[in-house]
Amino acid sequence: MPKTPPVSRYYDVLRDEQGVRFISVNVSGLSLLQNPLLNKTTAFTAEERQELGLEGLIPPHVSTFEDQKTRTYMRYQRCGTDLEKHEYLRALQDRNEVLFYAVLEDHLEEMLPIIYTPTVGEAVKTYSSNYRYPRGFTVSAHDIGRVEEMLENVSVNDVRMIVATDSSAILGLGDQGFGGMAISIGKLSLYTAAGGVGPDKTLPVELDVGTNRQDLIDDPLYLGLHEKRMSGPEYDEFLDAFVEAVAYRYPKAIIQWEDFSRGTAFHVLERFRKVIPSFNDDIQGTGAMALAGLMRASRIKGEHLADQVFVVVGAGAAGIGVAMAIRQGLQLEGLTFEEANARVFVVDRYGLLMEGQPDLEVQQLSFVRRKSDLPGWQYAGEYPNLHEVIVNARATALLGFTGVPGLFKRADIETMLASTARPIVFPLSNPSSHVEAQPEDLIRWTDGGAIVASGSPFPDVQYGDQRYPIGQGNNAFIFPGLGFGAITARAREITDNMILAAALSLAEFTAQCSVRHGQDQVYPPISELRELSVHIAVRVVRQAILDGVCAERKVRNLTDEQLEATIRDRAWLPNYLPLRQSARLK
Ligand SMILES: NC(=O)c1ccc[n+]([C@@H]2O[C@H](COP(=O)([O-])OP(=O)(O)OC[C@H]3O[C@@H](n4cnc5c(N)ncnc54)[C@H](O)[C@@H]3O)[C@@H](O)[C@H]2O)c1
Ligand SMILES: O=C(O)C[C@H](O)C(=O)O
Ligand SMILES: [Mn+2]
Numbered sequence: 001m002p003k004t005p006p007v008s009r010y011y012d013v014l015r016d017e018q019g020v021r022f023i024s025v026n027v028s029g030l031s032l033l034q035n036p037l038l039n040k041t042t043a044f045t046a047e048e049r050q051e052l053g054l055e056g057l058i059p060p061h062v063s064t065f066e067d068q069k070t071r072t073y074m075r076y077q078r079c080g081t082d083l084e085k086h087e088y089l090r091a092l093q094d095r096n097e098v099l100f101y102a103v104l105e106d107h108l109e110e111m112l113p114i115i116y117t118p119t120v121g122e123a124v125k126t127y128s129s130n131y132r133y134p135r136g137f138t139v140s141a142h143d144i145g146r147v148e149e150m151l152e153n154v155s156v157n158d159v160r161m162i163v164a165t166d167s168s169a170i171l172g173l174g175d176q177g178f179g180g181m182a183i184s185i186g187k188l189s190l191y192t193a194a195g196g197v198g199p200d201k202t203l204p205v206e207l208d209v210g211t212n213r214q215d216l217i218d219d220p221l222y223l224g225l226h227e228k229r230m231s232g233p234e235y236d237e238f239l240d241a242f243v244e245a246v247a248y249r250y251p252k253a254i255i256q257w258e259d260f261s262r263g264t265a266f267h268v269l270e271r272f273r274k275v276i277p278s279f280n281d282d283i284q285g286t287g288a289m290a291l292a293g294l295m296r297a298s299r300i301k302g303e304h305l306a307d308q309v310f311v312v313v314g315a316g317a318a319g320i321g322v323a324m325a326i327r328q329g330l331q332l333e334g335l336t337f338e339e340a341n342a343r344v345f346v347v348d349r350y351g352l353l354m355e356g357q358p359d360l361e362v363q364q365l366s367f368v369r370r371k372s373d374l375p376g377w378q379y380a381g382e383y384p385n386l387h388e389v390i391v392n393a394r395a396t397a398l399l400g401f402t403g404v405p406g407l408f409k410r411a412d413i414e415t416m417l418a419s420t421a422r423p424i425v426f427p428l429s430n431p432s433s434h435v436e437a438q439p440e441d442l443i444r445w446t447d448g449g450a451i452v453a454s455g456s457p458f459p460d461v462q463y464g465d466q467r468y469p470i471g472q473g474n475n476a477f478i479f480p481g482l483g484f485g486a487i488t489a490r491a492r493e494i495t496d497n498m499i500l501a502a503a504l505s506l507a508e509f510t511a512q513c514s515v516r517h518g519q520d521q522v523y524p525p526i527s528e529l530r531e532l533s534v535h536i537a538v539r540v541v542r543q544a545i546l547d548g549v550c551a552e553r554k555v556r557n558l559t560d561e562q563l564e565a566t567i568r569d570r571a572w573l574p575n576y577l578p579l580r581q582s583a584r585l586k
């Protein structure tokens with residue numbers, strides 16, 4: 001009897017007497033072909049076909065893996081639109097995960113915008129109308145007493161990484177109801193493709209607490225609960241039940257909270273971060289990503305972080321997370337908390353966050369200014385608006401997390417040129433249609449001076465006789481490595497230091513990348529995502545050990561080199577393993 005339960009209800013991964021890994025399956029025929037974690041479609045060998053009851057169910061020619069990849073990619077290229085490409089890849093993922101990841105890894109740069117931002121935004125919006133095949137776990141407000149029982153229906157037994165959303169603020173698209181499931185799926189695809197987490201160790205989750213979108217509630221084809229969102233103590237109770245059930249069924253799992261609106265994001269993070277290893281991607285992942293990019297941008301200017309004056313626009317989950325990370329980065333350079341705070345200005349829909357403003361939330365309070373904090377400031381209304389903040393603060397770095405397209409105006413950017421020849425401008429809202437400024441405009445308005453990064457991918461900008469690469473400032477540079485590191489350490493908690501270690505690691509990796517490519521970079525190219533994640537994972541494990549939260553004894557005494565080798569060794573790669581009938585089926 002094996003000590004640990006099988007990886008899945010339908011199969012287990014074992015080693016034979018020669019030490020060769022194989023998958024022992026207890027399903028056959030069509031049931032096997034319909035399991036995307038087992039299916040090899042046309043690549044099943046003659047022996048497998050015979051042993052597993054597949055003869056007659058698939059075409060007679062046995063394809064090589066290479067031929068399968070070629071066929072798949074050719075078919076992909078025939079899709080007319082990006083959403084069709086997304087749907088094609090998602091269907092492939094639901095049919096044959098190994099092939100999906102193999103093709104994705106071969107074409108990561110081309111396909112990332114298809115499975116992730118911006119196209120995933122379209123997939124979210126059309127989730128109900130395009131629904132085809134089940135994936136992940138969904139639990140609704142009506143199931144509160146039954147989460148544990150329902151989780152038993154999930155066939156895999158050793159989930160390590162969960163991405164869960166309540167869909168209240170999906171990208172910059174707002175409340176998307178049940179469609180948010182597409183984001184959980186997309187993020188986890190990156191955990192596998194860029195982080196090396198096995199697909200059978202991941203679980204996308206939609207926490208369906210209802211929607212406040214009347215158009216969805218009125219749409220008979222909408223697949224989520226046709227009810228207003230639950231809130232208050234009821235909402236907490238629902239999440240408590242979810243977390244408790246996860247901890248019971250998957251004691252080694254880490255939860256990434258994704259796209260919770262500002263009203264719940266901080267509350268949920270704090271409520272659970274010591275209960276179950278968990279982090280909020282929009283607050284912490286984005287904070288780490290932005291800090292790394294700002295460190296790099298300052299360095300490119302030949303300056304320090306502490307030489308900049310920061311304006312963060314959008315005081316939601318991402319904006320406040322980033323403002324906090326910047327403050328932390330400034331403190332690392334030796335500034336006191338007060339000095340650091342004085343260099344960060346946070347603007348929301350009413351203007352600069354100021355005392356007496358309506359709807360201020362707890363996490364915003366440390367950024368709130370009093371009139372007396374702003375001596376000599378000139379502004380027309382009750383609170384300084386974005387432009388007035390840029391002028392009065394003499395901003396040198398401007399970051400957008402509002403989801404409001406075109407919010408940064410030419411006059412804002414030109415004003416920054418009075419304080420610096422090289423303004424740092426990061427319009428980081430997703431998807432592309434919600435970006436605060438077009439990178440091309442930013443380059444033009446500053447005559448090539450601006451250092452620009454955007455949240456979704458944008459092409460290089462050609463201006464004059466120069467090409468300006470636009471870095472993609474996306475938390476995808478953080479979460480796969482952070483998650484894999486935390487899994488490897490079996491971290492009991494995701495500490496702030498671990499997040500900071502990920503940020504510093506990203507900045508360091510990008511600096512090395514710039515040297516290798518002979519060009520200043522704010523973020524690495526997507527093609528280096530996998531390598532970056534290894535780099536981050538090593539630092540995260542090291543920090544988990546230092547912070548006393550590393551439960552995995554095997555990694556505690558390793559050198560950095562050994563740790564790196566362990567991480568590389570444990571990373572899942574998209575290769576077929578031989579399938580054999582389990583003794584149970586025989
Ligand atoms: N690049 C990345 O990696 C990354 C990561 C996380 C979030 N984001 C993007 O950031 C945006 C916000 O996400 P979030 O999760 O923080 O959402 P959120 O709903 O928590 O916050 C959005 C904030 O923007 C404010 N806002 C709206 N209109 C504004 C305006 N005209 N001026 C100033 N403030 C305004 C809102 O009041 C709110 O506080 C989204 O577009 C999201 O895609 C990007
Ligand atoms: O999903 C992304 O592309 C990044 C981020 O988490 C967001 O909400 O925009
Ligand atoms: Mn997000």
